[in-house]
Amino acid sequence: MTKKLVGAAAVLAALAGTAACAPSGPAATGDGGGGGGEGDITLTVWSWQAQSSDAWDKVFSVYEEAHPGVDVQFEGYQPTEYNQILATGLSGSDGPDVAMLRAYGGVQAAIEAGQLVPIDDLVDGLDAYDPTVLQAAQGRADGKTYGVPFAYQTMTMYYDKALFDELGLSEPTTWDEFVALQESLLEADVTPMALGAREDWVLPMFHDLVGAARYGGTEFAEAVQTGAKDFTDPDYVASLQVVEDMRKYLDKDVNAVAVADATLQFTAGQAAQWPGGSFDLATFRDTAPDKELGVYQVPPPPGSPIDTAVTPSYADGSFGINKASEHQEEAAELLNWMTTPEFGQLVADELLQFSPLEGVTYDDPLMQEMNEGYQANAVPYLLLVDFRYGDPTGTAVLGPDIQAMWLGQKSPEQLAQDLQDGVSTWFTPES
Secondary structure: OOOOOOOOOOOOOOOOOOOOOOOOOOOOOOOHHHOOOOOOEEEEEEEOOHHHHHHHHHHHHHHHHHOOOEEEEEEEOOHHHHHHHHHHHHHOOOOOOEEEEOOHHHHHHHHHOOOEOOOOOOOHHHHHOOHHHHHHHEOOOOOOEOOEEOOEEEEEEEEEHHHHHHHOOOOOOOHHHHHHHHHHHHHOOOEEEOOOOOOOOHHHHHHHHHHHHHHOHHHHHHHHHHOOOOOOOHHHHHHHHHHHHHHHHOOOOHHHOOHHHHHHHHHOOOEEEEEEEHHHHHHHHHHOOOOOEEEEOOOOOOOOOOOOOOEEEEEOOEEEEEOOOOOHHHHHHHHHHOOOHHHHHHHHHHHOOEOOOOOOOOOOHHHHHHHHHHHHHEEEOHHHHOOOOOOOOHHHHHHHHHHHHHOOOOOHHHHHHHHHHHHHOOOOOOO
């Protein structure tokens, strides 16, 4: 891992979720749950990555082979349902032994409720992580660590290489080239970018992908933390104007397009580009394995305080121990394994996700290229890293507001003021 991932005063840093009911909980000792015989133990692991269940099973099968008598049962749920499922599970006796935990503000409620086990003295390999990575899994109040980070994510612009070649297009290196590319696609009657704006959580990410350089990236993040600037700053307003300017390059009914439909638009060749994240790569490899993809970072718009393309990034979730688990010792042993290069390489190979552990390599050429962009100039996905610790979260304000802006109901200035007013109800600058 590099030292690029940073939080509040430096640089970097998991997505959203909501409701449902809790399923059955972990199996106890005995021959239930697939343990295989008396004395065997089943460790249940819950996650919001239902679509990656097969890959996670492969990862944990490696652990099982080295730990006879331990059966790791991975249970994946839909991202939009997971938060409530986990909250219900942790508050009762039928939750998991090990839980995938949301990063930053997403894990604080469970920590404050005393539902997780601090792991600083249980897991020996935490010093393998940069402190800014661990920040995403630490208590805001006590500074203790409650999870082993498993990945970090980056944002990038994917594109259809065959379509670009057919139309004689190439990756843009300047803002003028970026705009000219979008105009060329419109002229060819191809939707330039596929975006599922009906699900508002994607919109703050889109904003950072096209606008982080315009508002100033890391320097702006640090200035907001100290109170030197806020979200009504002219550069931040200008970054929201960039989002408004991009509206013409999206589906004419973009606010009604779901993420699944936008994915189909892109993989079917109806749209030329996908403004998304490294987490999307596994989906594309599964649903369109023959599609040749390229990636590039959006060049900085005119007036940007940063003169090079940046890579918005964030630490993804972590794995923590349920305080109600009857198998805390075995769960801690599993978490210790998660700090090893073996686990990190499995995450890279099976899940196509970036591991925050040193020494992990990426065979997939797109992963390697995305990681190089991240290494070159990472900036934090600001509203996730620093502004998901209170209610309303920054993303909860900005997502619906961008939808409103694209409907002609709000201006960039109004969005900036709404964001500032929203986070000011709980956020106090450091100085």
